[in-house]
Amino acid sequence: RSAGACTVAALVAASLGFASSLLPGPALGRQGLGRRCPVLPPRGTWVRAQGRPATGGSRPAKGAKSTQSSKVWRVFNVDLGISEDPGKDSVDVSEPLLKASHRAVSKYVARGGAAGRRRKTEQKLPTIAELRVVRKSFDARVRAQRKEPCFSYVVDVTLSAPAKLVHTPGSFEAVAEDQDSSTLAADDAAASTSPISSALASPTGTNRLTACVVGAGPAGLFAALELARAGWKVTVMERGQPVERRGRDIGALFHRRNLDSESNLCFGEGGAGTWSDGKLTTRIGRNSDLVRRVLQTLVDYGAPPRILVDNKPHLGTDRMVRILQNMRQDMQTLGVEFHFGTKVQELVVAENHVAGVKFVDAPGTIPSELLADHVVLAVGHSARELYEDLLKQDVALTPKGFAVGFRVEHPQEKINSIQYKQWAGLTQDHRKRRGYGTLPVADYRLTMTWKSPPSEDQPDADPEQGASSAHCGRAVYSFCMCPGGQIVPTSITPDEVCVNGMSFSKRSSKWANSALVVTVDPADPVLEEYTHRYGALGGVEFQRAMEQRAAAMGGGNLSVPVQRVIDFLAERDLPEGENLPESSYRLGTRAARLDQLYPESLTRALAAALRRFDEQMPGFACPEALLHGVETRTSAPLTIERDSDTLECVGLENLWPAGEGAGYAGGIVSAAVDGLRVSEAMAARYEHGSGSPESGDSHGDGTGGSVSKTTTEPRHGGKKTSSSSRREKPVTTFY
Secondary structure, eight states: OOTTTEEEEEOTTTTOOOOOOEEOTTTOOOOSOSOOOOSOOTTOOEEEEOOOBOOOOOOOOTTOEEEEOOSEEEEEEEEEETTTSOOTTOOOOOHHHHHHHHHHHHTTBOOOHHHHHHHHHHSOOOBEEEEEEEEEEEEOOOOTTOSSOEEEEEEEEEESSOOEEEEBTTTEEEEETTOOHHHHHHHHHHHTSOHHHHHOOOOSSSOOOEEEEEOOSHHHHHHHHHHHHTTOEEEEEESSOOHHHHHHHHHHHHHHOOOBTTBSSSSSTTOTTTTTTOBOOOSSOTTSHHHHHHHHHHHHTTOOGGGGTBSSOBOOHHHHHHHHHHHHHHHHHTTOEEEESOEEEEEEEETTEEEEEEEESSTTOOOEEEEOSEEEEOOOTTOHHHHHHHHHTTOOEEEOOEEEEEEEEEEHHHHHHHHHGGGGGGGBOTTOOBTOSSSOOOOOOOEEEEOOOHHHHOTTOOTTTOOOHHHHOEEEEEEEEETTEEEEEOOSSTTOOOEEEEEOTTOOOSEEEEEEEEEEOTTOGGGHHHHHHHGGGHHHHHHHHHHHHHHHHHTSTTOEEEEEHHHHHHTOOOOTTOOOOOOSOTTOEEEOOGGGTSOHHHHHHHHHHHHHHHHHSTTSSOTTOEEEEEEOOSSOSEEEOBBTTTOOBTTSBTEEEOSTTTTSOOSHHHHHHHHHHHHHHHHHTTTTSTTOGGGTOOOOOSSSOOOOHHHHSOOBTTBOOOTTSOBOOOOOOOO
8 A cells, every 4th residue: 555545453354365256247237236234244344544535426316315424334336447456355445445435435425505516625525534345246247437347345434524424325324323443343243142042041950941953054053053052952963974074975985986875965064065165145135134143153163254245255165164163063062962873764743742853873773762842853955765754744745846957067267258358367366376366266147037838838728828937937047156166976875866066265176067957846747747646745756856867877876967068959969079078077977968858848948048148148058068967956845834933843833944955945044044043933932931941841851851741832922833824935946
């Protein structure tokens, strides 16, 4: 920084990397900007600046409210071209950012007629005393008013003197009046505190409520953590292994094709998201209190603080392992018991309420019982055997929509060149290392709706009524895009092949991959034969059938069938004399006719989308683009029904479905948030004194002993839960 420009008062993360976000031009508009961010990020970097008048700018919008200057103002859409910005890994308050922020503030100085306009130019104008970055993202579009892509900021500023400014929602907002940086830090600490911890202070003796949490994915871990903080006796049961052992099992799969059906990329501590991309993006409200709590908790356990600022936060598999280890150790100090390699087979049910679970800790052994006051069912979307067991016990399962398709892979340099044009080389540093440049490696997000003729999906439809929108308007979209990543096997048995994508934190692989999937409605004709035979499990069996078909096409031994995009569109075999492009999938590929794998209506939708995406991103359907079969587990194909108010399972008291496998989430963050919601709902029963642990109304012995009927009476605000209450709408997909 030039002398006299600014001095650093408190720079917390000068040495931290910064994973900024890509907002590609051809495929996407700007996202995440212009939204209110009510909670300030902890460990924010405040920089004091020698005040200079804010100059330039335009008149604020008509109707905007004029107020006296608050201590902290939030300024949106502060753009810096890539030639001015330090780059994706910097959170420094640079000289260009300071100047741009001054210009932005000047737009919102209240005007008072001709005299006011004259005073604005001749007298003192508001000056920035302190500034910190709240959000940073990358916008790859090149607009008419600028000649290059830019980094776009949301910043908080404090002004050195009072001034009349115009509060404009979504552009220039008063965050808090008369609030200094120390108060902000205190508020941030309070924001990350669990509300149920203060609402319910349970004794540490034996007279505590007990909870069995089934599944150690994001939903299960966050539910268990919050209940333990509230004083509950919590036991976590996970069929897979802890991340240390799980990592060795996955290594054996990659190097020796040794697939462990109980410890793999689907099952184990952290869930399926651990060996994936570690994405923390969500469509449930990036700035909601629960999302902020999840992100802050991850930071507390070792995630880089920049995930609180990044518009599209990403951890990578390498960081996820360390975070999960720290989280488990802390939970154990709170008294949480972990039982890995433990497979829950059925529920212990008595008089329409759940009193525990039956489980085995080794194949072929006699099932044991664990009794508990409450059971949180937080399994993943691959818990197919448990779905079957729950159906036998008359647990309310309902089919829901899901999506299936392929993984499409390109050379990362191809995607960089499509998205960045002449700036693609800036994704590398001077040593040509991918992922180390000033720009993030390019990604994309693509969607379209394909409308099929009614006669195709509904041959017997009444022509006057027409076909339903589900069948005439299939959504096709990219999903879980992994720039600088690789394709990995998510099979849990050798006779079924399915794939996913993963990336490490630097995203330095030479490949880019994404799921390309099409929606399947519960009433879809392609599911008719499966629904007729298997009822609520029809979607599960359809997924399984497609995975078995892919395994046969791949030739077995976990080799995957592949087809070039251009051959898929031409509906042909690989031409003689031509070779398949290189793939990141480690266990082998085999040329196959993927255009013949799915039912025709799904294949036609995928082909139409590929043509559309090639128009949006010219070169997307290139000879190097390779489809891998199959991507089927984008979300659970069914819902474990629960009440929309109490979040308790419909028809079974003291059972709490949660997360992705239950049908209420679609990613790491949304699953963790759902776990928090369920834990709060469980604690809400005891907030008003009815049935609180302090009153002695719980008869759990702290070790999962027998549970009396008094313990299991359903209470929510002192009232009995009605099984006829409103049922919660499930989550179909997040994209």
